[in-house]
Amino acid sequence: MLGTLETTDEGRCALRFERHLAHPPAKVWRAISDPEELRAWYPVAADLNRPPGTAVALAFTRVDLPDSAGVILRCDPPRLLEYSWDADVIRFELADDGNGGCVLVFTNVFDFGREDAAPVDAGAAWHAALEVLEARLDGVAAERDVFERATELGPDYAAAFRSGAAG
Incomplete structure (x- = not known):
């Protein structure tokens, strides 16, 4: 299931995913918060x-991108983690589903509108990362590397976001 794009009241672009995890x-x-666990499914080292x-x-571990900085905005274990990543805001919300699992709502609010090309890349990257997270939680090896999977998903996100079909 693809992420969706929404526009915030401030006119910023928000990428949103909802996943039901067992x-x-x-x-x-x-x-999502422990440095070693985070590094295992997303190529960033951080203690969140x-x-x-x-x-x-926020230091990238498997890709040659410059390190970034952020600030913890909200931290209410195990329900809410929100932090800035440069000018973006990253938010993880966890809710008990009543069946031993949880609902994860992930949001990336960008510092620009939806006409920028970055939501396409971020959509594919976060989608791929969330797949690896779920596989890791399930105790199985991810089918593909995060970067390979993001590259594979890129055209789907480009088509959905540019057509307006994704929210």
């Missing part, structure tokens, strides 16, 4: 389980 919020929380107001370094 794991309790506490387990998913560790995967920190109090609001804490500055964080």
Whole structure:
């Protein structure tokens, strides 16, 4: 299922994913906030389980991109993690589904409108990363590398986002 694009009240572009995971919020929380767990499914090293107001370094681990910085905006384990990533805002919301699993709502709010090309790349990258996260939580090897999968998904996101069909 592709992510969707929405426009915030401030006119910013928001990329949103909703995933139903067969794991309790506490387990998913560790995967999204612990530095070693995060690095295993997304190519960024960061310690995100920190109090609001804490500055964080976001260092790419398997790709040659410059390091970034952010600030923890909200941290309410195991329900809500929100941080800035340069001018973007990244938000993970976890809700118990009543069946031993959880619903993960992931949002990336960009510092620009939806006409920019970056949501296409980010949509494919986050989609691929969330697939790897789910596989890791399930205890199985991901079928493809995050970058290979993002490249494969790129045309789907380009078509959906440019046509307006994705939200």
